[in-house]
Amino acid sequence: NGSRMAAKKSEAKGLEGKAVEELDEAEAASELERLAAEIAEHDRRYYQEDAPTISDAEYDLLRVRNNTIEARFPKLVRADSPSLRVGAAPVGRFAKVKHRVPMLSIDNAFAEEDVAEFLNRVRRYLKLADEAVVPLMAEPKIDGLSLSIRYEKGTLTVAATRGDGYEGENVTANVRTIGDIPNELRGRPPEVAEIRGEVYMTHVDFAEMNRRIALEPGGRTIANPRNGAAGSLRQIDPEVTKARPLHFFAYAWGEMSTMPADTQSGMLEVLAGWGFKVNPRVRLVDSLDGALDYYRETGRERARLGYDIDGVVYKVNSLGLQQRLGFVSRTPRWATAHKFPAEQVETIIENIEIQVGRTGALTPVANLRPVTVGGVVVRNASLHNEDYIKGIGGGGEPIREGKDIRIGDTVVVQRAGDVIPQIIDVDLSRRSPEAEAYAFPTVCPVCGSHAVREVNPKTGRADAVRRCTGGLICAAQAVEQLRHFVSRNAFDIEGFGEKQIEAFHADGLVRSPADIFRLRLRRAELEEREGMGKVSVRNLLAAIEARRSIALNRFIYALGIRHIGETNAKLLARSYGTFEAFRAAMTDAVEVEGDAYRELRAVGGIGDVVAMALTAFFAEAHNQEALDELLKEVKVEPAEVVNNEGSPVAGKTVVFTGSLEKMTREEAKTMAERLGAKVAGSVSKKTDLVVAGPGAGSKLKQAEELGIQVIDEDGWLTLVDGK
Numbered sequence: 001n002g003s004r005m006a007a008k009k010s011e012a013k014g015l016e017g018k019a020v021e022e023l024d025e026a027e028a029a030s031e032l033e034r035l036a037a038e039i040a041e042h043d044r045r046y047y048q049e050d051a052p053t054i055s056d057a058e059y060d061l062l063r064v065r066n067n068t069i070e071a072r073f074p075k076l077v078r079a080d081s082p083s084l085r086v087g088a089a090p091v092g093r094f095a096k097v098k099h100r101v102p103m104l105s106i107d108n109a110f111a112e113e114d115v116a117e118f119l120n121r122v123r124r125y126l127k128l129a130d131e132a133v134v135p136l137m138a139e140p141k142i143d144g145l146s147l148s149i150r151y152e153k154g155t156l157t158v159a160a161t162r163g164d165g166y167e168g169e170n171v172t173a174n175v176r177t178i179g180d181i182p183n184e185l186r187g188r189p190p191e192v193a194e195i196r197g198e199v200y201m202t203h204v205d206f207a208e209m210n211r212r213i214a215l216e217p218g219g220r221t222i223a224n225p226r227n228g229a230a231g232s233l234r235q236i237d238p239e240v241t242k243a244r245p246l247h248f249f250a251y252a253w254g255e256m257s258t259m260p261a262d263t264q265s266g267m268l269e270v271l272a273g274w275g276f277k278v279n280p281r282v283r284l285v286d287s288l289d290g291a292l293d294y295y296r297e298t299g300r301e302r303a304r305l306g307y308d309i310d311g312v313v314y315k316v317n318s319l320g321l322q323q324r325l326g327f328v329s330r331t332p333r334w335a336t337a338h339k340f341p342a343e344q345v346e347t348i349i350e351n352i353e354i355q356v357g358r359t360g361a362l363t364p365v366a367n368l369r370p371v372t373v374g375g376v377v378v379r380n381a382s383l384h385n386e387d388y389i390k391g392i393g394g395g396g397e398p399i400r401e402g403k404d405i406r407i408g409d410t411v412v413v414q415r416a417g418d419v420i421p422q423i424i425d426v427d428l429s430r431r432s433p434e435a436e437a438y439a440f441p442t443v444c445p446v447c448g449s450h451a452v453r454e455v456n457p458k459t460g461r462a463d464a465v466r467r468c469t470g471g472l473i474c475a476a477q478a479v480e481q482l483r484h485f486v487s488r489n490a491f492d493i494e495g496f497g498e499k500q501i502e503a504f505h506a507d508g509l510v511r512s513p514a515d516i517f518r519l520r521l522r523r524a525e526l527e528e529r530e531g532m533g534k535v536s537v538r539n540l541l542a543a544i545e546a547r548r549s550i551a552l553n554r555f556i557y558a559l560g561i562r563h564i565g566e567t568n569a570k571l572l573a574r575s576y577g578t579f580e581a582f583r584a585a586m587t588d589a590v591e592v593e594g595d596a597y598r599e600l601r602a603v604g605g606i607g608d609v610v611a612m613a614l615t616a617f618f619a620e621a622h623n624q625e626a627l628d629e630l631l632k633e634v635k636v637e638p639a640e641v642v643n644n645e646g647s648p649v650a651g652k653t654v655v656f657t658g659s660l661e662k663m664t665r666e667e668a669k670t671m672a673e674r675l676g677a678k679v680a681g682s683v684s685k686k687t688d689l690v691v692a693g694p695g696a697g698s699k700l701k702q703a704e705e706l707g708i709q710v711i712d713e714d715g716w717l718t719l720v721d722g723k
C-alpha cells in the first residue's frame with residue numbers, strides 16, 4: 001500500500017510536526033507525497049464510505065499544510081496533488097456523469113484575519129482602492145453534499161453528485177424523490193439550466209431515521225446528518241431514498257444557456273422563482289465588519305437552525321466581478337468559506353470502558369451522559385490511552401494539560417466535524433471530593449492476561465499503549481492471531497482464509513491454534529456447513545495434516561509474539577536449536593538480571609524491547625497452556641544451531657559507514673549478525689570495528705578519534721572469508 005508507506009516514510013523522518021518554513025526541498029517533496037496519499041485516503045473514507053476517521057478541522061489542516069508547502073515550493077506540486085482535485089473519484093455503482101462546468105471547492109478562512117485578507121486580495125486583484133466597497137453575498141455553509149441538477153427546456157434530465165469535481169455519480173432516479181427539487185421549473189427558464197446546491201437532512205429527521213435503524217436487526221446507526229444524507233442519496237433503490245427525508249438548498253449553477261441575472265443575489269431570487277428552496281438567512285453585506293457580524297450572528301443561531309452548517313460562505317455579489325476574478329488552482333478567487341470552530345458542550349463522564357483491539361491494544365472509552373452537539377447525540381468519547389486520561393500528553397489537548405479525567409467528572413466535549421468527540425477540558429471545580437483517580441487495568445478485561453506497556457530502553461519511556469499479552473487465547477485478538485498462525489510464512493495452511501477463520505471462530509469450531517489440528521475430529525460437522533462440501537473439507541483437512549510437522553523458526557514466528565517477525569524467529573531458532581530449549585530459556589529469562597536473559601540479549605539483533613516481549617509472552621500462564629495443547633498436535637523440528645565459535649566478530653559491535661560496492665548494507669548486516677556480531681548505526685566507545693567505504697564522513701572521524709579499528713570493504717571480506 002503506497003499511501004501507508006509514504007506516510008510511514010515521513011513519519012520516520014519526523015517531518016509531520018516540522019514547520020513548513022524549516023523544510024528543505026527534499027523534505028518538502030517527501031511531505032507532499034505523504035499528504036497527497038493521506039488526503040486521498042481521507043477523501044475516499046469521506047466521499048465513498050461516508051465514514052470519515054478524522055475531524056473536518058484536522059482534515060482542513062492537512063490541506064492547508066499541503067497548500068502552504070506548495071506555495072513555498074511551486075516546482076514540487078505533484079500531478080496527484082490534493083490541491084488539483086476536489087473530493088474523491090466516484091465509486092462504481094452508479095453511472096458516471098461528466099460535469100460540463102466543474103464543481104469546484106472554495107478556500108477556507110478560519111480566523112477574522114483570513115477574511116480580511118480575502119477581501120484585500122479581491123480589491124488588489126481588481127485594482128480597487130483599499131476602502132472600495134465590494135458587495136458580498138453572505139450565506140450559511142450547509143454541511144451536506146453538493147448536487148448538480150440539469151434541466152432542459154425546464155424539465156429535470158440528469159442529477160449528479162460532485163464526485164471528484166469533474167465527474168460525479170448519476171443519482172437522477174433518487175433525486176426525483178426529493179420534495180425540495182422540482183421536476184419542472186416554474187416561469188421561463190433558459191433552454192439549459194444546471195442548478196447546484198446542497199442536499200441535507202434535518203436533525204429531527206436524522207434522529208428519527210436512526211431510531212428506526214436501531215430497531216432493525218443488525219441495523220447500524222449513522223454517525224451524523226451529513227452521512228445520513230449522503231447514504232440516502234446513494235441508495236440503489238429510489239424507494240429507499242424516497243423514505244428518507246432529504247432537503248435541498250439551491251445556491252449556485254453550472255451550465256446556463258442564458259444568464260437570467262448579473263448578481264449572486266439576483267440569481268438566488270431567480271432560483272426561488274423557478275421553485276427551489278433558497279436559504280432564508282442569506283444577506284448582502286458591504287464591508288469586512290458586515291461580513292463578520294453576519295458570521296457571529298449565524299454562529300449564535302447555528303444550534304437553532306435544525307440542520308448542520310459548518311460556517312458561512314462569502315461570495316463577491318457581482319457576477320461581472322466574479323468573471324474578472326476567476327480561479328486560482330481550482331478554487332474561485334471570488335469566494336471564501338469562513339468556518340466555525342468545533343462545537344463544544346459540557347457533560348458528565350458516567351463510566352470508563354476498556355476496549356481490546358485485534359492486536360491487543362487496550363483503548364479506554366468514556367461513556368458520557370448523552371448530550372447533543374451540533375444536532376448529534378454524543379454518548380462516547382475516545383480517551384486514547386492511559387497517559388491521555390492522566391492528562392500527561394498522549395494526545396491530551398493543551399487546554400487540560402495536567403488535569404486527569406475521572407469517572408463522574410464534568411468535562412467539555414468537542415465534536416469537530418464528523419468524528420468521535422474529544423474531551424478537551426475538565427472542570428476541576430465540579431469534581432466530587434470522593435472521585436478517585438482512574439486506575440487503568442493491568443489485566444486484559446477480555447481474557448484476564450496481563451496487560452503491559454513496553455518500555456523503550458533508550459528513552460526509558462513507556463509506550464503509550466498498554467497491550468494484552470494473552471495473544472494465543474484472548475478472544476479479542478483470536479481471529480487476527482489465527483490468521484497470522486496459518487499465514488504463508490507461518491504454518492502455511494493452504495485455503496484457510498480470513499473469512500473462514502472468522503466464521504469458525506464465531507461458531508466455536510476454532511478458538512485456539514490447537515483447535516485447527518482437531519478439526520479432523522469434526523469432519524461431519526464441517527461437511528454440513530454452508531459453502532463447504534466433502535471435497536473442500538477433504539482439501540482443508542489435508543492441508544492441515546500436511547503441516548503437523550514444522551520448522552522451528554516458522555513455529556516461533558507463528559506464535560505471533562510482538563516484535564517477532566521472520567528475521568528474529570530465524571535468529572532465535574538458530575540460537576536455541578529446539579523448541580524445548582527455547583521455551584525453557586524464555587521462561588527463565590523473566591529474571592532480567594539472570595543468565596538466561598543475558599544470553600537472550602547476546603543473540604545478535606535481539607534488543608531489550610524484543611527480549612521483554614518474549615519474556616512477557618512466556619510469563620503468561622494462559623499462553624503456556626495454549627502451547628502445551630498445541631504441542632500435543634504438532635511436531636516442531638529442531639534447527640541447526642549456528643556456532644559462532646571461530647567467528648572473528650562474535651560478540652563484537654560493528655558499524656558500517658560510507659558506500660559498499662560488493663554487497664548491499666542489508667547483506668553486510670545479515671552476514672555480520674549471522675557471525676554473532678551486533679550491528680550498530682552509530683559509533684561510540686562500545687564500537688569494536690568500523691567498516692568504512694568511500695564517502696565515509698563523521699563516523700569515520702569519530703572512530704579515528706576514539707582509536708577504534710577501521711577496515712575497508714575488502715578488509716571485511718578477508719576477515720570473514722569462508723566463515
Ligand code: IVH
Pocket residue numbers: 103104105106107139140141142143144145146198251252313332335337
Ligand atoms: S458555493 C465554486 N455556497 O461547500 C464554489 N457552497 O467548499 C461553489 N456549500 O462544495 C460553492 N453551502 O458543497 C457554496 N452556500 C453555499 C454552500 C456551499 C455549502 C458547500 C458545497 C461546496 C463546498 C465548498
